[in-house]
Amino acid sequence: xxxxxxxxxxxxxxxxxxxxxxxxxxxxxxxxxxxxxxxxxxxxxxxxxxxxxxxxxxxxxxxxxxxxxxxxxxxxxxxxxxxxxxxxxxxxxxxxxxxxxxxxxxxxxxxxxxxxxxxxxxxxxxxxxxxxxxxxxxxxxxxxxxxxxxxxxxxxxxxxxxxxxxxxxxxxxxxxxxxxxxxxxxxxxxxxxxxxxxxxxxxxxxxxxxxxxxxxxxxxxxxxxxxxxxxxxxxxxxxxxxxxxxxxxxxxxxxxxxxxxxxxxxxxxxxxxxxxxxxxxxxxxxxxxxxxxxxxxxxxxxxxxxxxxxxxxxxxxxxxxxxxxxxxxxxxxxxxxxxxx
Numbered sequence: 001x002x003x004x005x006x007x008x009x010x011x012x013x014x015x016x017x018x019x020x021x022x023x024x025x026x027x028x029x030x031x032x033x034x035x036x037x038x039x040x041x042x043x044x045x046x047x048x049x050x051x052x053x054x055x056x057x058x059x060x061x062x063x064x065x066x067x068x069x070x071x072x073x074x075x076x077x078x079x080x081x082x083x084x085x086x087x088x089x090x091x092x093x094x095x096x097x098x099x100x101x102x103x104x105x106x107x108x109x110x111x112x113x114x115x116x117x118x119x120x121x122x123x124x125x126x127x128x129x130x131x132x133x134x135x136x137x138x139x140x141x142x143x144x145x146x147x148x149x150x151x152x153x154x155x156x157x158x159x160x161x162x163x164x165x166x167x168x169x170x171x172x173x174x175x176x177x178x179x180x181x182x183x184x185x186x187x188x189x190x191x192x193x194x195x196x197x198x199x200x201x202x203x204x205x206x207x208x209x210x211x212x213x214x215x216x217x218x219x220x221x222x223x224x225x226x227x228x229x230x231x232x233x234x235x236x237x238x239x240x241x242x243x244x245x246x247x248x249x250x251x252x253x254x255x256x257x258x259x260x261x262x263x264x265x266x267x268x269x270x271x272x273x274x275x276x277x278x279x280x281x282x283x284x285x286x287x288x289x290x291x292x293x294x295x296x297x298x299x300x301x302x303x304x305x306x307x308x309x310x311x312x313x314x315x316x317x318x319x320x321x322x323x324x325x326x327x328x329x330x331x332x333x334x335x336x337x338x339x340x341x
Contacts, residue, residue, distance in 0.1 A: 019226075020190065030324035104130060111138055142183050
């Protein structure tokens, strides 16, 4: 396992190939632990993980808390409705309160793209040892989801020894609401880093042409790209063009609230044009895995029959893999000495 160079995990743009493989390797070890007998490892005993979720979540919050408990960490959950936010406290001050209580890791989810970074900056200014792990912020990033999707694909292609190499040269189609998806952004960074070519597909109103150049430059504040050569990004507006020769397909949740913003006109037509079904997948020319970060709008992004077909639909495996991936991240952030410390 390589040295770990990340004090905080805010997005995947700063991850090298070695970083991805460190997470995959450790998660695979954690996943291999027998499900019977002693299920808790003492690795993080005495550590405190606080989950500060300022917006709703089922999968991410639950799996982070299960991951922390599986490593014997103490877990403190934050509930916005009963917090001091209603009294005017800011999210940064809320986070600093948990730091004062002894939190070693803050897992932050917020509908603003800037909040995890602002909290991390505030901690760094005080030389705090507390780490920030982005659990999803606005339209910016969802790093743990991108990593569990990567691990799910690598495990599908090589169940015995998954690694980043399994994605090299693969064609991965991501279909749906790319514009509003932090999951898509994280997957673009991770998949292209591992040498996969990413094909983005969706209606023009939800897929701006600017995504072609998404990984051409590192994001603001990052000096250079740690990956020497990334896979390509292609934009197509038709499933009939995107699916042939695909090695895997990921559907994204269609956010129905976008209907009120005139970005879509008809959900039934969307399903006909961009919904995944067994019939549509025949265009791939072979059986390919289907992913979805959840929650799924059954009958819109995926047909009910496809969602229930466990031979090709990996949604349940994604949920299962979320726990070992998040165990790996919590372990690396708290146990591995960062070069930045």
